[in-house]
Amino acid sequence: MSRRRTLNIPSAISSDPEDEDVFGGDYEPGQYALSMRGATGAGGSVVAELTGADLSTPLSVAQLPTPYDVAETVTAPLTEHERGHLAVCEQALHGFRKSVVVAGKALEVISRGRLYRETHGTFVEYLDDVWEIRKSQAYRMIEAWPVAAAVSPIGDINEGQARELRPVFQEYGQEAAVALYREV
Template sequence: MGGQRRSKAVERKRFASAVDMAQALPHLFKPISSSPALIGEEQDSLAQCEAAVETLKGAFWAAGKALQIIRDARLYRETHKTFDAYCYERWGMERAYADKLIRTWPIAEALLKKQAGGEVTPIGVKKLNQAQVWELVPAADSWDADAAAFVYDTVVEVNGADVTAAILKGAVGALPKNGEFEEETVADRIRDYFAKLKQKTQSSVSQRERTADEDPIAARAAKAVQVQWLRRLAAKDQESAAAYINHIQRQLDELKKELLTSS
């Protein structure tokens, strides 16, 4: 009963922002007791972490940090045999998704520190989303979270503030796959990637303009399919892109049968 009262008191604590909540999380990445039951300090830590996980939709990275603490300190052990079972039964979350959140939070925190000049503050929180940060994970895996933050900032510098997950994926894919992290080399690769992307886009526009001059019907057909949107969708989810194309094809087949087939 004492543990329950202690947990409720922690849950009622209010923070000015998700950043404050994340900063206040205990630095607890290993168990502090070997007993099956949680001791008082661990009960407090679990309640604090679970309050952070509840902010998942608004601050995914705070939730990820909290989940890592729960996993590494085995704060789930009093009620669940495994972290997998805890995630699913407590949060309706698959272990794979929890691991994904855990892998992304150091990158998000590094970005916030970089934007705030070394201190973690609410600056930039609303600009980050899970899809964007996930595309930076390969850079963090190859080097570290600070390197991933450098990649993000360089993309913003080169391409402007409109940074999508697909854009980050392309930029990260253009980086060297191994070796030491060198900012100048990475920045050059990113600039080269966007220069080629711009050239490809301009070429595509020119082709459409030539098509419009030579064949108005072909030009109208080209406008009917949102090619750039479809490419972005395919970069995120190939299955959804294929379903969309198949749906369009079925509509075209039905129209062709209805309008162009002689009775």
């Protein structure tokens, strides 16, 4: 049983019952995402106050358009409505690609700062209980984030690419890793 205290913060995920399929049968609205608006009142979010990061734009499944088919024979330019759908979907994908950097750095901060210590005896216990990920996966993400951040400031590198570049990054430095990444 977890010793974590419950934190009630408004959800950014819809309360749509269809979200249950995405998050699993135990899904409760607000369980997996925090709303960045209103978390600390009118002054902004806890995360923004602590880090200066603007996290007001994460997307939930409910914010993405419903998939629809367009015939292969359609060659007309995109409508404004379709351009809007493209922009929203690309925003979601951009956030996904940045995840290795964000998740890896967050795990490193939690691990090195022992921020789990109020509720868990070890980092591994914390990983198992809270995130249900193995220690090896967590450390791969921790090792990958500095490479990913250095090679691609916009976060368009995945964990596997960062892992492959890590030896070059460690042995020859950031400039060599960036040059290799761009060349490949």
